[in-house]
Amino acid sequence: MKLDYLILALKNLKHRGIRSWLTLLGIFIGVTAVVALIGLGSGLQAAVGAQFGISSTQVLTVQAGGVNAFGAPGSGAVNKLTTDDVDAVERLSSVEMAIPRIITSGKMEFNDVVGFGMALSVPDGVERRFAYGVMDLEVETGRMLKDGDVNNVVLGYNYWKDGDIFGEPIVPGKTVLLMDERFKVVGILKKTGSFMIDGLVTVNEARLRDLMDYDDDVDIIAVKVRSEDDMDRAREDIEKLMRKRRDVDIGEEDFEVSTPEAMMETVNSVLGGVQAFIIIIASISILVGALGIVNTMTTSVLERRKEIGIMKAIGAKNSQVFMQFFFESGMLGLIGGLVGIVLGTLISVGGIVGINNFIGAELSPSIDFILIGGALVGSFVVGAVAGIAPAMQAAKQNPVEALRG
Amino acid sequence: MKKVEQKEVIRLRNVSKYYPMGDSIVKALNHLEFKVFQGEFVAIMGPSGSGKSTAMNLVGSLDMPTHGTIYLDGEDVSEFGESDLAQVRGKRIGFIFQSFNLINNLTVKENVMLPMMFQGTSFEEREDRAIELLKLVELDDRMDHYPGEISGGQMQRVAIARSLANDPEVILADEPTGNLDTKTGAIVMDFLKKLNEQGKTVIMITHDPDLAKDYADVIYWLLDGELDKVTKRKGKSFIDVTKRKKKEMKEKK
Numbered sequence: 116m117k118l119d120y121l122i123l124a125l126k127n128l129k130h131r132g133i134r135s136w137l138t139l140l141g142i143f144i145g146v147t148a149v150v151a152l153i154g155l156g157s158g159l160q161a162a163v164g165a166q167f168g169i170s171s172t173q174v175l176t177v178q179a180g181g182v183n184a185f186g187a188p189g190s191g192a193v194n195k196l197t198t199d200d201v202d203a204v205e206r207l208s209s210v211e212m213a214i215p216r217i218i219t220s221g222k223m224e225f226n227d228v229v230g231f232g233m234a235l236s237v238p239d240g241v242e243r244r245f246a247y248g249v250m251d252l253e254v255e256t257g258r259m260l261k262d263g264d265v266n267n268v269v270l271g272y273n274y275w276k277d278g279d280i281f282g283e284p285i286v287p288g289k290t291v292l293l294m295d296e297r298f299k300v301v302g303i304l305k306k307t308g309s310f311m312i313d314g315l316v317t318v319n320e321a322r323l324r325d326l327m328d329y330d331d332d333v334d335i336i337a338v339k340v341r342s343e344d345d346m347d348r349a350r351e352d353i354e355k356l357m358r359k360r361r362d363v364d365i366g367e368e369d370f371e372v373s374t375p376e377a378m379m380e381t382v383n384s385v386l387g388g389v390q391a392f393i394i395i396i397a398s399i400s401i402l403v404g405a406l407g408i409v410n411t412m413t414t415s416v417l418e419r420r421k422e423i424g425i426m427k428a429i430g431a432k433n434s435q436v437f438m439q440f441f442f443e444s445g446m447l448g449l450i451g452g453l454v455g456i457v458l459g460t461l462i463s464v465g466g467i468v469g470i471n472n473f474i475g476a477e478l479s480p481s482i483d484f485i486l487i488g489g490a491l492v493g494s495f496v497v498g499a500v501a502g503i504a505p506a507m508q509a510a511k512q513n514p515v516e517a518l519r520g
Numbered sequence: 521m522k523k524v525e526q527k528e529v530i531r532l533r534n535v536s537k538y539y540p541m542g543d544s545i546v547k548a549l550n551h552l553e554f555k556v557f558q559g560e561f562v563a564i565m566g567p568s569g570s571g572k573s574t575a576m577n578l579v580g581s582l583d584m585p586t587h588g589t590i591y592l593d594g595e596d597v598s599e600f601g602e603s604d605l606a607q608v609r610g611k612r613i614g615f616i617f618q619s620f621n622l623i624n625n626l627t628v629k630e631n632v633m634l635p636m637m638f639q640g641t642s643f644e645e646r647e648d649r650a651i652e653l654l655k656l657v658e659l660d661d662r663m664d665h666y667p668g669e670i671s672g673g674q675m676q677r678v679a680i681a682r683s684l685a686n687d688p689e690v691i692l693a694d695e696p697t698g699n700l701d702t703k704t705g706a707i708v709m710d711f712l713k714k715l716n717e718q719g720k721t722v723i724m725i726t727h728d729p730d731l732a733k734d735y736a737d738v739i740y741w742l743l744d745g746e747l748d749k750v751t752k753r754k755g756k757s758f759i760d761v762t763k764r765k766k767k768e769m770k771e772k773k
Contacts, residue, residue, distance in 0.1 A: 130625040429635040430610015
């Protein structure tokens with residue numbers, strides 16, 4: 116029986132064509148925003164995370180002078196970390212390995228084109244694999260650096276494929292000048308999607324130290340903890356040790372120990388803010404949509420007084436007249452929701468494909484059928500609730516007056 | 521020859537309908553009395569303003585009298601609730617209006633099916649019955665057209681088919697030929713006559729005395745909201761059967 120009212124409702128909506136479509140615009144935009152946002156959620160997180168070079172490896176990083184968002188990490192520090200600090204950290208019981216990292220920018224030249232490169236040091240021996248693992252570095256073409264490489268470098272993906280950095284792509288075998296000294300390119304790193312990592316020049320630590328006059332200075336200490344459960348303890352140990360070594364009190368630290376989780380949390384809190392904002396906009400849109408439905412349905416009741424009169428004259432009860440308008444209103448919401456879900460899903464699939472291309476990942480959009488079902492039911496309910504008052508108004512029309520039109 | 525049973529279908533007893541109009545009261549109907557028997561073709565005649573439309577609304581349970589009682593098959597309508605009245609309009613009475621009153625978004629067939637939907641009839645049954653009724657009014661070839669696509673005469677025949685959807689006892693026709701030319705009007709009237717001959721009680725509201733005299737068995741003449749006279753067919757002519765109170769009779773003499 117209810118199906119009859121649905122069919123009748125659809126016929127009436129179809130009959131009103133463009134006005135029906137305009138009415139469901141608000142619901143449609145709101146649902147599109149929510150579905151697209153949630154579908155993109157994990158993809159956005161991965162994309163933003165990748166931009167900051169955050170990997171999932173259980174690693175702590177220590178740097179001096181607090182986190183500096185601009186320029187190379189640790190570059191703003193006055194009181195720099197040293198190799199002694201690295202050794203001291205490595206001696207902690209909760210720490211398995213600590214490696215020094217130098218990250219610095221310098222003059223770079225290729226084919227007589229002068230530019231700047233961001234150089235990253237790579238340690239020797241067993242620490243090399245850890246250093247690569249921390250940043251998920253793998254070779255795309257050529258080979259990685261190995262112990263004993265002196266005047267060899269491995270470049271980030273952007274020097275190879277995005278040849279416009281130095282006018283043309285740099286391939287293994289070519290020579291580049293770093294601080295006016297000649298280096299042979301032996302390999303290119305795989306694309307990571309992070310503008311920082313894809314623009315790196317990796318050089319063996321000893322050679323970079325020498326080239327950049329670093330003496331014993333260290334920009335970042337990358338720390339591998341004994342077990343993942345020891346993350347917090349290791350962090351506390353390191354903080355305690357560094358306070359002592361640098362002679363600072365709690366709360367006055369001129370260094371920072373950060374975990375990937377902490378960095379991810381920062382990213383997530385930014386994303387969370389963006390999501391909250393979009394959800395607020397979407398809610399307002401749905402509210403406006405609901406008011407639009409109230410408006411359209413009220414007008415519709417006034418315009419269709421005669422039809423209501425006819426319905427009553429041929430035996431419709433008040434409840435049946437109510438049902439008719441109630442379903443019509445609900446269908447307006449439902450169709451808005453349906454269109455929104457389709458478009459929102461398309462946007463999230465398109466967005467994920469874009470993110471995948473950009474960061475070279477293989478993410479899939481999170482298409483949640485519970486969410487979709489909920490959105491459909493929700494949009495029907497919004498429409499139906501918006502239709503209650505107009506439908507009641509329709510139901511209580513006096514048949515004689517309604518028939519007059 | 522059709523048979524008029526002595527079964528009372530509708531009875532109005534001392535029915536009045538007053539409308540407030542500003543400070544005054546308009547007496548649309550005043551102390552109206554009449555009975556309609558099963559199988560009768562009744563015309564309610566009167567010029568505009570005579571109260572005939574008000575009478576139709578009351579007989580059709582679209583409206584309630586200010587005073588007096590209306591009986592349908594012996595039941596007092598004033599005791600009915602909203603949904604009972606809807607039931608009366610849906611099942612016991614079939615309406616035919618001057619301006620057809622079809623729903624424009626629905627096809628001819630869907631219009632005929634609609635009254636049955638309100639009675640909870642299944643879709644298949646509704647469709648079968650609608651096709652059957654459209655055949656009866658010779659419009660089965662137009663059933664998928666919309667009202668806007670057919671002529672006035674055809675629309676009124678659709679309305680006749682719709683009025684029969686739930687097989688009501690009484691057909692209530694309000695100026696059924698009012699918006700039609702003489703020729704198509706005659707076709708519509710012939711359908712009504714045929715229905716009456718098949719046993720339906722027909723009550724027709726009209727301002728046209730010739731139409732009333734051509735088709736009706738009994739004519740109730742209204743004037744200024746009161747019953748002026750009642751005439752009954754006897755062969756080809758009508759005789760005055762007005763029941764007057766003794767006092768009035770004396771005054772007339």
